[in-house]
Amino acid sequence: MSRKSSSIPLTDYMYSKAGRNRIPISGTFELSPVCNFSCRMCYVRRTREEVEKSARPIMSLEEWLRIAEEARKAGMLYLLLTGGEPFLWPDFWTLYEQLIRMGFLISINTNGSLIDDAAVERLKRLPPRRINITLYGAGDRTYEELCRTKGVFSKVDHAITALHDAGIQVKLSCSLTPYNAVDLEKLVQYSEEKKLVLQVTTYMFPPVRRETTGIIDNNRFTPEESASYRLKCLRLQYGEKEYDTFLKKIEEGYAPPLGLDESCADPLDGKIRCRAGKACFWITWDGWMTPCGMMNEPRADIRTDSFAKAWEDLVSECDKLHTSGLCTHCRNQEICHPCAAIAQAETGKITGTPEYFCRTVQEMKRIAHERWHS
Numbered sequence: 001m002s003r004k005s006s007s008i009p010l011t012d013y014m015y016s017k018a019g020r021n022r023i024p025i026s027g028t029f030e031l032s033p034v035c036n037f038s039c040r041m042c043y044v045r046r047t048r049e050e051v052e053k054s055a056r057p058i059m060s061l062e063e064w065l066r067i068a069e070e071a072r073k074a075g076m077l078y079l080l081l082t083g084g085e086p087f088l089w090p091d092f093w094t095l096y097e098q099l100i101r102m103g104f105l106i107s108i109n110t111n112g113s114l115i116d117d118a119a120v121e122r123l124k125r126l127p128p129r130r131i132n133i134t135l136y137g138a139g140d141r142t143y144e145e146l147c148r149t150k151g152v153f154s155k156v157d158h159a160i161t162a163l164h165d166a167g168i169q170v171k172l173s174c175s176l177t178p179y180n181a182v183d184l185e186k187l188v189q190y191s192e193e194k195k196l197v198l199q200v201t202t203y204m205f206p207p208v209r210r211e212t213t214g215i216i217d218n219n220r221f222t223p224e225e226s227a228s229y230r231l232k233c234l235r236l237q238y239g240e241k242e243y244d245t246f247l248k249k250i251e252e253g254y255a256p257p258l259g260l261d262e263s264c265a266d267p268l269d270g271k272i273r274c275r276a277g278k279a280c281f282w283i284t285w286d287g288w289m290t291p292c293g294m295m296n297e298p299r300a301d302i303r304t305d306s307f308a309k310a311w312e313d314l315v316s317e318c319d320k321l322h323t324s325g326l327c328t329h330c331r332n333q334e335i336c337h338p339c340a341a342i343a344q345a346e347t348g349k350i351t352g353t354p355e356y357f358c359r360t361v362q363e364m365k366r367i368a369h370e371r372w373h374s
Ligand code: SF4
Pocket: 035, 036, 037, 038, 039, 041, 042, 043, 044, 045, 083, 084, 085, 111, 147
């Protein structure tokens, strides 16, 4: 079965060409791990005090601008600004406005709670390509449960409406966990009323960026719950017909990744086949260049190295990476779509087999089987 439709959008074409030629077309600048929320499943959040005590200081405005200039020369076009909460970073507006003037197509990941009317006006003057707002619930109570923050839903709702009215493209995402699953129907309904795309993720990475001493759990679903909510969400958002088509694909052994970019997780030949370290990079708040935000290794020091040198080293290390032999030969891999970052986060090593994913896949297959054969 063909994996993609015959018409390849321009962006896909550019990414795939950049990947073949190892051009860093897309970068992420993680400006700060500080956030005004304290979500239970967060993989990155730190307090200001923790940042101040860190062995490596937080990157400065001048450092980001130097990197941006060098990255532009190397081919960067798409740029994602993220955090923590990026709007909390003190030099956010100065950096943003300069980056826009440099010609980058910028997206911003945010929890939306700090985007007031003044911020919307500023964004309207120099619009980003897109604002990605994570919705954690459909009311204050759920935000309190999951994000341990009070009275913010109305602020986030106001920001979404104001941005949309200002003509700025907004995409909603939701990290679904046992603490906000109760709101799933309401969230789907909310996105439909607002006519906005909502991307729901039921898989939460272990917080390896926050907790480096071992693989710890982060209040996430069991693999079986994750599978069941993933399918429930598909059914709610796209209806019975799409749901049945997807379950048929699971039975046939090929189903596209849900909630992930299709090219983002697919080690069919045991190598990393996603764009990380081939066309994409991530720079952490303390100055490491990594293939993606969920991986601590391989990494290059962007503080001491030029962008070109750091990218060259990263590409060379990523080319050597192999995922688990078990995954490579597994007949479920076209349903599962594991990736190097998942293997590393779940098992501590890229060659490990992420058992969480094996169980998720088994549960999806069980649900599909039950649908047709009982
Ligand atoms: S809003 Fe995002 S960065 Fe902030 S604590 Fe929650 S998950 Fe972490």
